Amino acid sequence: MEITRRVFLRAGGLALCSFGLDPLFLNRAAYARRAPITGRSGQPILICLFQRGAVDGLNMIVPHGDALYYRERPRIAVPRQEVVDLNGYFGLHPSLGPLKPWWDNGSLGVTHAVGSPDGSRSHFDAQDYMETGTPGRKSTPDGWLNRYCSHQREHDETPFRSVAFGPELPRILSGSAPSLAIADLHAFGIRAGSRPASDKIARAFEAMYEGAQTGLLATSAQEGFEAVRMLKSVDPTRYSPENGADYPRSPLGRTLLQIAQLIKADLGLEIAFADVGGWDTHVNQGAGDGQLANRLRDLSQALVALATDLGDRMADVVVLTMSEFGRTVRENGSAGTDHGHATAMLVLGGPVRGGKVLGRWPGLDPANRFEGRDLAVTTDFRDLFGEILARHLGGTGLSGVFPDHELSPARFPGVIKS
């Protein structure tokens, strides 16, 4: 078998490390919380929500115990009496109040002051870095979630292993491992007017590709038709949420509802990804009410609906929010905030070591701020993401997932129970 240069380059780094030189490999026992379960139910699932536009972490998880917070944000600070207190110093924005019961039962955790080691304040560059997992390096061809899938081969290869909800595959899931982009579960498959016409055409294509002398094409097509059949057997058009879950009628609500459907259908979903926009609050972002409050309300309602709907299945699920950077500590001239540095990320689910604000808190003192103005990053986002891959998904050999960054349990923020 000829090893092509490209394949060697792509896989080489990992291969060399995995032959015993990689400390991760040696320590895999220390890493893996449990061996990956390749059965259906009981298999760990990660749902990533990307808050595009840079969410204001300081108004999402409010340091209400710090007078500086109120001094720097006279118009947009969340009033102390409105904050849903968590530990006497931090509190939830009131719009996130519906999530408090999950905090109390230990399945909602927060990592604060998390972000990128790169100082870019460009949405474009910072999103790119967060999706490729290589801050400061722009030429990385693939995303870290995809690299995880291509390195972690122990998982069942079902067409639904990694699914991005949206019309196009986002950068975080692009790469050589197969990933699905699904705009709408109900419309996935061959669409040719009527159902019989579609079935007829699907049948013809399937016959054509079945024995095609075209390895990759044949396998991919077979996966595709298998996916269509699997979906048909669960009939996504007849789904009603359980336990009285009430999804908001927003794009996020619809997306999380479809993710819940996929999870319950036991189609082998391991990673789901979705975007949620509207966080770039330069103008009139509001305090307890207003623009940001509305976006956060949508987020918490959708998360509450998901957790309610999934019920016991949340034992297998971790939801992670991420955002390219945070926003300025001080409010700007238009009662909003500008592009900053560190932000807060939420982690929700059964495996979460919740009820805690994790990560080292650098404080708001200007002397400790990044470039004198923004909340400093004390947790590299790769340590948070890496911990979830290692301890929740049971990933091993993750050095190829975050090249140039050595993952070490000592730097993990500790969001997953061990």
Add this chain to the structure above:
Amino acid sequence: MRVICVLMLAGMAGEATIPGSLPCQSMAADTSSSSVLTARDSALHVLNRLAYGPRPGEVERMAKAGVQDWIRTQLASDRPDDRALARAEPRYAILDMNPRELAARYVEEQRERKREKERKETEEQPRMEGPPSEGRRLAGELQQLAVIRGSAADFQLREVMVDFWTNHFNVNLQKGLDRALVPAYIEHTIRPNSLGRFEDLLIATAKSPAMLFYLDNAESVAPGAEPPSRRRWGRFPSPERKNQPKGINENYARELLELHTLGVDGGYTQQDVINVARILTGWGIARANQIGGFEFHDWAHDEGEKVVLGVRFPAGHGMDEGVRLLKLLANHPATMHHVSWKLCARLVSDEPPDGCVDEAVAAWERSHGEIRQVLLAIVQSPEFWAPVARRSKIKTPLEFTLSAMRAIGAEPDTTPRVAQAIARLGQPLYLQASPAGYPESQEEWVNSGALLQRMNLAVALAGGSMPGTTVDLDRLTPVTPDYGRLLDAIDQALFAGTMSSRTREAIATELKDEADPERGRALAVGLALGSPEFQRQ
């Protein structure tokens, strides 16, 4: 083998400007029996690789006239006069607008959006999709223009090369100012240089505001340098640029070496990257007239001596240092190899054999980087014609869509619908975030979701229900109740007679109970366009 030798000899007779030996001798060594290339096979191969696929009747015409004739015509000039293109391409306003006008439109739009946002800030639900914004509309025009050109141009090889260089020197419409800068980048930087000298193309991209902005070189200044007067970016709202740059930014320097020229294994060091960045300090965008063209800023230039790849750049030569550096890089052996390899990956196979790469490098050396000579060397290499190369590459979404449209004579309209369809297949034009551009390898393009989408597109296109296209299948083949004849005609038109029996049987099975021959034709064409062999080139 005989056939191809005769063909090439006929084509080359009296062709003095085409250098290099004929491939016959080396081809003769290839004894594989399935490798007899008919005139139609070679026409189809050339049209698949050097064009966006054949249009109805084109394979026959080229087979008669000889592929070399076609290639010679395609490479006769570096700025061919393409009348078909001139007739087809709409005079989009975007082509006549300079970056300043474009920027002014975006500014107005942003203000409007801000007002809108303030009005709606107290609403409960997030705003739903409204009518397309000005920015989206103009981006759509630019993307659709690429579709129209690729599908209509007579000088197809130029369009293929425009796509190749646009991808090699990738920029992104979504990054701030680049929304206003990319149209001029395509029109004035890439298109005029796509068949010229690599050196000119490289320097043009280095000076282009789109690249200067995309890879941040416009931000790169010698440490401590201050502009003579603190002129701002003016009215263009750009919160990311509020701070004056404070030092060098290595971003462009790194990608220039890694992606544009030497390649990742090109033998440069981190110190080389830093020194390249220092040499290019001052290469910026004219701020005085807002979003102007290229401007060299003396005040920002690092005045020390620099050494790159062991070559000394004495202090104090300002912009000339950069020009000298770019010429050095453009003609460096590592660059010749890296760029030739990429060209072969596009035109020959994903993992091109050394032979064609070596031929390309030799032509590069001989011609000092004449792109047309390099292309010719690749096309004349035995590797280009080798049986193993034929049908070895999977079409990208752009290539698939354009070739499907061309194959059945479908015409795109001026709405961005076709460009949107290509985006849904995974290749939104001018929106690749990574400066590495879109990948060339099949692993990156073939996945189950995208493949189902391709099948849907094929069926919709042939059925006349793909938005943004008009189709007249009569141009391909007449309606006939004789499905055997129909399949023959489709096989000849789309595959030069090489349709697999499996594909043919699958289509024939579905045709059996189709009583309406017109619907039968659309079904058969749709299935053929979605077949595995049509995904290949």
